[in-house]
Amino acid sequence: MALGIEGVATELRSVYASGKTKTFQWRVSQLKAILRLTTDHEKEIAEALRSDLNKPEHEAFIHEIAAISTTCKFVLKELRKWMTPEKVKTTMNTFPSSAEIVSEPLGVVLIVSTWNYPFLLSLDPLIGAIAAGNAVVLKPSEVAPATSALLVKLLGEYMDTSAVRVVEGAVPETTALLEQKWDKIFYTGNGRVGRIILAAAAKHLTPVVLELGGKCPVVVDSNTNLKVTARRIISGKWGCNSGQTCVSPDYVITTKEFASTLVDAFSSELEAFYGKDPVHSNDLSSIVNSRHFDRLTSYLDEDKVSGKIVIGGQRDRANLKIAPTVVLNAPEDSLIMTEEIFGPLLPIITVNKIEDSIRLISSREKPLAAYLFTNDKNLTEEFIRNVSTGGMCINDTTLHLVEPTLPFGGVGESGMGAYHGKFSFEAFSHKKSVLQRGFTGDVEARFPPYTPGKLKFLKAMLSGSILRILRALLGW
Amino acid sequence: MEGFEERLSHTLAGLKQVFRSRKTRGIDWRVAQLRGLLKFIAENEDGIFEALKEDLGKHSVEAYRDEIGIVKKSADHALLHIKKWMAPKKGQLPLLLFPSRAEVLPEPLGIVLIFGSWNFPISLTLDPLIGAISAGNTVVIKPSELAPACSSLLCRTIPYYLDSEAIKIIEGGCDVAEQLLQLQWDKIFFTGSPRVGRIVMSAAAKHLTPVTLELGGKCPVILDSYSGSDFKVAVKRIAGGKWGPCAGQACIGIDYVLVQHNFAPLLVESLKHCIKRFYGESVKSLQSICRIVNKFHFDRVRKLLEEPGVAASIFYGGSLDEENLMIEPTILLDPPLDAQIMTEEIFGPLLPIVTLDAIEESIDFINARPKPLAIYAFTKNKKLKDRILQETSSGSVTFNDAMIQFICDSLPFGGVGQSGFGRYHGKYSFDTFSHEKAVLHRSFFPELEPRYPPWNDFKLEFIRLAYNLDYIGLLLLLLGLRRLFMPNRSR
Numbered sequence: 001m002a003l004g005i006e007g008v009a010t011e012l013r014s015v016y017a018s019g020k021t022k023t024f025q026w027r028v029s030q031l032k033a034i035l036r037l038t039t040d041h042e043k044e045i046a047e048a049l050r051s052d053l054n055k056p057e058h059e060a061f062i063h064e065i066a067a068i069s070t071t072c073k074f075v076l077k078e079l080r081k082w083m084t085p086e087k088v089k090t091t092m093n094t095f096p097s098s099a100e101i102v103s104e105p106l107g108v109v110l111i112v113s114t115w116n117y118p119f120l121l122s123l124d125p126l127i128g129a130i131a132a133g134n135a136v137v138l139k140p141s142e143v144a145p146a147t148s149a150l151l152v153k154l155l156g157e158y159m160d161t162s163a164v165r166v167v168e169g170a171v172p173e174t175t176a177l178l179e180q181k182w183d184k185i186f187y188t189g190n191g192r193v194g195r196i197i198l199a200a201a202a203k204h205l206t207p208v209v210l211e212l213g214g215k216c217p218v219v220v221d222s223n224t225n226l227k228v229t230a231r232r233i234i235s236g237k238w239g240c241n242s243g244q245t246c247v248s249p250d251y252v253i254t255t256k257e258f259a260s261t262l263v264d265a266f267s268s269e270l271e272a273f274y275g276k277d278p279v280h281s282n283d284l285s286s287i288v289n290s291r292h293f294d295r296l297t298s299y300l301d302e303d304k305v306s307g308k309i310v311i312g313g314q315r316d317r318a319n320l321k322i323a324p325t326v327v328l329n330a331p332e333d334s335l336i337m338t339e340e341i342f343g344p345l346l347p348i349i350t351v352n353k354i355e356d357s358i359r360l361i362s363s364r365e366k367p368l369a370a371y372l373f374t375n376d377k378n379l380t381e382e383f384i385r386n387v388s389t390g391g392m393c394i395n396d397t398t399l400h401l402v403e404p405t406l407p408f409g410g411v412g413e414s415g416m417g418a419y420h421g422k423f424s425f426e427a428f429s430h431k432k433s434v435l436q437r438g439f440t441g442d443v444e445a446r447f448p449p450y451t452p453g454k455l456k457f458l459k460a461m462l463s464g465s466i467l468r469i470l471r472a473l474l475g476w
Numbered sequence: 477m478e479g480f481e482e483r484l485s486h487t488l489a490g491l492k493q494v495f496r497s498r499k500t501r502g503i504d505w506r507v508a509q510l511r512g513l514l515k516f517i518a519e520n521e522d523g524i525f526e527a528l529k530e531d532l533g534k535h536s537v538e539a540y541r542d543e544i545g546i547v548k549k550s551a552d553h554a555l556l557h558i559k560k561w562m563a564p565k566k567g568q569l570p571l572l573l574f575p576s577r578a579e580v581l582p583e584p585l586g587i588v589l590i591f592g593s594w595n596f597p598i599s600l601t602l603d604p605l606i607g608a609i610s611a612g613n614t615v616v617i618k619p620s621e622l623a624p625a626c627s628s629l630l631c632r633t634i635p636y637y638l639d640s641e642a643i644k645i646i647e648g649g650c651d652v653a654e655q656l657l658q659l660q661w662d663k664i665f666f667t668g669s670p671r672v673g674r675i676v677m678s679a680a681a682k683h684l685t686p687v688t689l690e691l692g693g694k695c696p697v698i699l700d701s702y703s704g705s706d707f708k709v710a711v712k713r714i715a716g717g718k719w720g721p722c723a724g725q726a727c728i729g730i731d732y733v734l735v736q737h738n739f740a741p742l743l744v745e746s747l748k749h750c751i752k753r754f755y756g757e758s759v760k761s762l763q764s765i766c767r768i769v770n771k772f773h774f775d776r777v778r779k780l781l782e783e784p785g786v787a788a789s790i791f792y793g794g795s796l797d798e799e800n801l802m803i804e805p806t807i808l809l810d811p812p813l814d815a816q817i818m819t820e821e822i823f824g825p826l827l828p829i830v831t832l833d834a835i836e837e838s839i840d841f842i843n844a845r846p847k848p849l850a851i852y853a854f855t856k857n858k859k860l861k862d863r864i865l866q867e868t869s870s871g872s873v874t875f876n877d878a879m880i881q882f883i884c885d886s887l888p889f890g891g892v893g894q895s896g897f898g899r900y901h902g903k904y905s906f907d908t909f910s911h912e913k914a915v916l917h918r919s920f921f922p923e924l925e926p927r928y929p930p931w932n933d934f935k936l937e938f939i940r941l942a943y944n945l946d947y948i949g950l951l952l953l954l955l956g957l958r959r960l961f962m963p964n965r966s967r
Contacts, residue, residue, distance in 0.1 A: 405567030
């Protein structure tokens with residue numbers, strides 16, 4: 001197996017060296033192929049996602065299929081502009097000269113994807129890598145086997161397989177992949193594996209993008225539109241793969257007085273969305289596997305937590321379903337408040353003053369996203385300035401991801417590097433600076449033998465004062 | 477060392493507190509620090525000249541050009557632009573998300589660690605610092621112990637000019653560096669060799685710390701055939717780019733020259749004259765050139781020269797003065813390609829000239845080796861220029877000059893592949909030490925029902941049209957008229 005992987009890497013390197021992936025035509029043809037395979041096989045993709053995660057078709061369509069086709073169209077529209085070298089200004093110090101920044105592909109890149117949005121999170125970075133002109137190896141997650149197999153099939157059918165490869169597998173295959181030298185590694189997943197990837201990349205000095213997660217907080221002020229707030233939190237939490245999403249709300253912070261009002265709102269909106277028997281609702285994704293199911297239920301079964309469930313709590317292990325569950329005032333040291341939940345459980349913790357929430361968030365690791373619901377301008381301002389997080393959404397959840405002008409990526413424990421829109425192109429490009437000089441206008445002071453007069457001249461140059469330069473030149 | 481470890485974690489705890497106090501975030505603090513830095517170099521010019529003379533035998537013109545001047549230029553540039561850099565960038569949003577507002581807000585990363593290097597011990601320590609300060613971080617600087625006079629000068633003097641609560645200088649060697657790497661930083665900025673770069677990155681992995689690695693590599697010159705005055709200028713610039721910056725001990729210094737056979741004799745003769753005019757005739761009376769930093773590197777460079785095939789290829793120079801750690805500017809003509817001098821980064825005053833049948837072969841020659849930090853191409857041939865740009869990969873490409881791209885603030889400075897990753901200078905320095913936080917503002921109205929379950933076909937259709945930004949289709953769908961008007965446009 002290891003030999004096979006080494007072979008793939010070597011082959012891709014020679015294909016990259018041929019220069020074919022660098023051309024605009026190749027990039028466009030591959031992006032169009034992704035667009036085609038997505039639209040042609042919408043049903044199959046949705047079925048694979050149903051099989052891996054029991055993901056509702058609607059969610060599959062919004063979050064994965066449409067997101068990919070929209071991104072493809074966007075990139076196809078913008079690509080030529082992105083590829084055009086950027087002219088920049090030069091100063092007197094290098095006069096006469098002209099300068100530009102040329103975006104060039106990095107080479108052969110590795111994308112290690114994940115299981116929660118197995119289609120989207122494989123193809124979204126792939127689009128960036130191709131747009132930037134790289135040869136790519138994609139390693140989909142073995143935890144979503146149906147989608148992984150489908151990706152092998154579709155990419156094999158539609159894409160130029162001499163330059164875009166899918167390698168399936170689990171830990172041994174990933175380990176073998178990481179032994180190879182790549183020009184960039186793009187990983188989506190958790191911090192533990194993120195550290196392994198980074199350490200492996202260090203051996204080859206490979207730059208890395210890590211898209212990790214974290215406990216994304218939602219702060220709910222009492223001065224808010226209660227119904228809209230509850231619905232938007234629900235849509236970002238349970239409406240996103242049953243909370244198995246890196247930017248899903250992880251916990252809610254609200255004031256002591258407002259907590260019960262908020263719980264009531266959740267209760268009635270959840271019923272409106274998923275009915276009285278949510279465990280059997282077809283509009284909710286399942287938990288991906290029994291290991292994660294057991295992990296989640298262990299959070300609920302902890303002694304200090306089990307008595308604090310105010311909504312839901314029902315589960316069906318056979319079908320890997322957990323009802324939308326809200327826990328009120330779980331202690332700070334409970335698992336549900338220390339671990340990233342990544343599932344349909346939502347703890348609400350309370351503070352005396354809503355402003356205290358900012359300190360609380362700052363005392364923890366930096367999350368991938370933070371959300372605030374309020375009509376209060378000052379609170380909004382303070383929240384934006386003081387909460388450090390990958391990205392944030394005011395008065396909504398998760399929507400900042402749809403926006404191609406916003407970079408998507410973490411900070412601190414939630415990762416490094418960003419993508420989406422032009423940021424994807426840049427994540428897989430090197431910005432080469434190019435300076436063009438003419439042969440005239442040489443400044444003697446650059447060259448030895450060094451004299452006091454030359455020093456005087458250099459100082460004058462950097463002061464930017466024409467008078468001083470003239471004086472130095474005339475030897476005054 | 478135990479006491480040191482304690483002091484270190486104490487220092488770090490202090491920095492954390494200072495960062496939390498938010499004082500480094502205000503524009504006033506940042507501006508004050510940048511001004512402090514300018515004041516530092518203005519008031520300590522002579523001290524810096526002396527320290528550089530002591531550490532590297534650097535002449536004050538060279539010191540001003542490559543160190544003091546660089547810091548001054550960067551600090552001035554930062555002061556001029558910092559307000560603009562700090563301002564949030566507005567994004568555009570699709571109509572469907574109306575009314576909402578998107579912005580990208582730069583925020584400081586926290587506590588950053590900067591490793592300086594010994595070849596430009598002032599500029600390569602303070603230039604990244606300018607970025608870290610502009611972005612509002614608290615900073616620990618570890619200057620290189622191989623330039624002890626500069627390291628000590630920075631450690632003693634900087635605290636009088638910069639906020640010593642937020643910017644610390646820690647002196648020491650490998651052991652100190654190792655201990656620093658054990659700690660958790662929000663960013664590590666390293667200038668040095670790929671070997672140490674790997675160590676830094678491996679250590680950073682434990683804490684998921686992003687790093688910028690400014691490494692080096694063998695930076696080639698491609699010299700096309702020229703005549704007349706242009707040729708003279710090119711030779712001067714090559715000599716200046718090889719022996720000028722710290723006697724070739726520079727990451728963007730010229731490593732070797734690629735030239736056509738027929739053109740080589742003229743080139744080596746001209747370079748020889750240039751060396752004599754610039755630096756003098758004998759190793760004992762060399763002037764305007766740095767010495768080798770220490771005995772270790774002196775021996776390393778000597779070994780490169782002494783390899784049999786290499787020694788035979790010396791065209792000019794090759795004398796060494798061990799007592800003063802001086803090595804004469806040396807030209808080698810076609811040394812063996814498998815010799816260390818052609819496989820390792822030279823980082824010293826030796827210049828191999830490699831001859832080719834046709835200058836176009838230089839592209840394959842460069843591509844067969846790790847990606848360099850810079851490529852210098854002296855040519856007027858537009859086609860060759862384009863080929864170099866498109867077919868080779870390097871941190872930067874400079875046409876018809878060398879080194880000078882370093883002082884161009886509008887260009888990002890940084891490597892690719894073996895020459896490192898991450899970039900700085902000008903706005904890029906600010907970006908390197910900032911996190912770009914994406915912020916989306918939404919209002920509570922209007923609310924789009926199809927976002928929410930229970931799911932049905934109408935909602936699916938709505939989303940489909942919305943993603944296509946098909947507003948007319950949306951309107952018809954809402955009016956229930958869509959099937960009537962566009963029966964075939966469902967997908």
